Amino acid sequence: MTSVARPAPRRLAAFAVPSEPGNERLALARVAEAVAASGLPPARLERLKTAVAEATMNAIEHGNRGRPEVPVDVEVTQEGDDIVVAITDLGGEHAPPGPAEEPDLLLKLEGEQQARGWGLFLIRNMVDAMQVRTDGPRHTIQLTMRGGGATPVPHSGGLEGGGHEEEL
């Protein structure tokens, strides 16, 4: 049996943003800059930017509870052809924001679900894999965009990948 060695992960960027409203735009711009030379097709870059913005917004609002002095850490890594973005807040293990159920537009239009609650849904549908892990106070959402132009299928509730995961 032969095995193909996988290249060591290469860090493209690591930075922190204060937990202030609107700083998700800062994070998505920095991530876009970091992956500019990675060859990620423009449509998939837009997907990654949306996922990063939503995950950072959740970290600011629900993890760090909008305390500017508490940073959201962002690390961008290239693993082979894959781009991996890890977004960490210091909120420890916390429930995902918004309603527990999947957003249903018809129910929202009929007033049976609140209009909000699209953030995690968008994240799941924008990237190829999402993992969540908690290590003490550090709560990390890891987003993976695979190289080679894979198209994410609409999310049906599961999570992909190894490590400690929590059901969202």
Place this chain on the structure above:
Amino acid sequence: MKKSCEAAVHAVGGTAVIELTGEVDGGAAGVLNAAYEQAVGSGDPGTVVLDFARVGYINSTGIALIVSVLARARAERRKVVASGLSEHYREIFDITRLSDFIEVFGDLDTAVSQLAGPAA
């Protein structure tokens, strides 16, 4: 860096047009709701066009605002259509199923001409 949402409202025949500029996020709530009020406040339009050609960013809270506008319009038996969405936000309209309820046109001129029907 942040570009606050602005809206310009005008009427074309029986259609109200809301041209949005900037970012559609939580900060756009007041602007979007006021624009909708203005759009339906005169002439009782049957259709409201939301034009996104000058919108560079829509987040999940912005999607929720659009859902709220759509819910209100449906309750008032008005149609909502969209124009000028980028390919990315067009995809998000598909994923969220907004495009099942909001007809999407490539640009505002096309939307207005289609809504006006064939020329006499």
